[in-house]
Amino acid sequence: MPVRMQDVAQRAGVSVKTVSNVVNGYPHVRESTRRRVEEAIDHLGYRMNVSARNLRTRRTGMITLNVPELSLPYFAELADSVIRAADEQGWSVLIEQTGAERQRELEVLAGRRRHLTDGVLFSPLALGQDDLDHFDVDFPLVVLGERVFGARADHVTMNNVEAARAATAHLITTGRRRIAVVGAHAGEVIGSAALRLAGYERALADAGIPFDPALVGEAGLWHRATGAETMGRLLDSGTGIDAVFALNDAMALGALHALHERRIDIPGDIALIGFDDVDDVRYTVPTISSVDPGRDEIARTAVDLLVARIGGTTEPIRRIVPDARVVGRESTGDVRGDGERVVAVMPGRVEDTDVSPLPAG
Amino acid sequence: MPVRMQDVAQRAGVSVKTVSNVVNGYPHVRESTRRRVEEAIDHLGYRMNVSARNLRTRRTGMITLNVPELSLPYFAELADSVIRAADEQGWSVLIEQTGAERQRELEVLAGRRRHLTDGVLFSPLALGQDDLDHFDVDFPLVVLGERVFGARADHVTMNNVEAARAATAHLITTGRRRIAVVGAHAGEVIGSAALRLAGYERALADAGIPFDPALVGEAGLWHRATGAETMGRLLDSGTGIDAVFALNDAMALGALHALHERRIDIPGDIALIGFDDVDDVRYTVPTISSVDPGRDEIARTAVDLLVARIGGTTEPIRRIVPDARVVGRESTGDVRGDGERVVAVMPGRVEDTDVSPLPAG
DNA sequence: TTGTAAGCGTTATCAA
């Protein structure tokens, strides 16, 4: 029932190999032959059986993107960027959600959930540095984020420490001294929370402001709800606060909500800055300043690295950090009304390691 | 180099057929045999070559979800729900973005972009009723949304007219008479904008309130930015307004921004209600009332229908409308602080048509 | 309960 190359070949009076050549754009095909084949393809409505080609070539032209969940704006926008970047190079993207569950994240690395794709972009959230060994996988893998460093896989990450330092420094520049943090993870050494907190501490140290643990609010999950709760706790604790650094934008949105509830003027009484620069922060009242970690570049870089690995490159493992920017808006008094102002730029970097990739299995 | 069933069979001392039986969970395998095979699989690190199986079975276990863009919260949340629903039944989801471009949407229907998947969930935005013929495709297809009705494909849509009527009626119940609309599309007959506007008009008629075209604000793209612009235009036009029905939540967020800018009290001076019930509206100040169109049920239903079509069902084409709810929050004065109240429920329905599906090609 | 053998529709090799 389905039309095969065989059928096309027959109608065009050529061999299947020639049809294959035409379909794949092989240049050395006589023009008249090509036209006959194309006519036959159109006439019969032939469509390539991609499974057969995949079996033969051992490639599928697809990659997997594993994220916690698309409901989180950061990951939705990341997925958007990844799909665009992949599409430009002719790749398709299969998306899986781990729900930030440890078990599912381990399954990603075990390859259990990698159905048909040539490689995996993985943004873990539950795994940590202790799970480093699990990242020695036998398929092309690029890691996103800051849960794990030093894995035997290319890694695209943010300029967390520097960006957090610049964000905090920006608050200090506007005269703030009592700067609260929303979203810390106690005891964490690496991970977005720990790194951003480290940047915060450095900025304080640079300015000679003592670190006050009472200003640091914990929040396990980085959602809007936890941001609102944590902000509420900090405000109700009676600690004097004149600025807030929310470690991501979802929590900044929640914090804004909690601040509004208490009729606190922003930025008059308290200034607010977030991290991620998701679309939402441009439409709140006031608009929220944030750190733009270079999402498009992260996506593009990650896809490039993965495609190169799929292509069999044996370059040493690399860690890439795109440029980041602190974007000032109303919540830090940088602009009035809409609009924004880039108040700091943290240049990215490329780190070549001397670690070779495992031979692809 | 790669381990094949052959290799496993050899080590276990059985035939490939037996290995296949074990891998596929075929029940009539002697326990001791099964164990030997499993030991061999573990020992050799065997993984099924999915391309080969796909070639043989003519199935890939994947479906495509085509949406305008994941950066739009509604579609991000829809994608989340679709991936979950598909995953529960063992299906994977490949996501493609059309950017709401007509050309790309036509390519979806032409099957040009359907690489390896068994069927397509398609949420068009650029195509319209005039493109009905393009929906006669030779692959399993389920249409989402309200751009096109009567296509030869199962269709999952919202209870637009009734839900919009209920949302408007709710505003009227709270004493509003000058209710503006944000997001109309002039000249549209079907499509989300036209249907929701029709519901709005019916509610006005039900209450004996004359329709005033000056209250209807156009907005081409349903983004936050256009919502803010349109709201601004309506407010600046000098038309008296005591309530706003934004035809989706993105525009409601933008409208909220514009209202805040002009220091208008919500819901004191103007009440606001949106449509979609995305996560964002729970964290704005005030929280925004909205219409919950039953996103999870839409996703689940759509996946079920598609899987049934892939399975070759010849049931007549169906149109399914899940239950919808009007959720009251602060912006319509239904609650104070967080929390919400369901103020109306519109029961869904299943419409069986007498149209048979095209034989799958 | 297990084995044998014939494809599934492509691409790769080698020859013409």
Added chain:
DNA sequence: TTGATAACGCTTACAA
């Protein structure tokens, strides 16, 4: 520039 033919790794009749 084109053609014949052998894989690719799996499932599925059909046999045993």
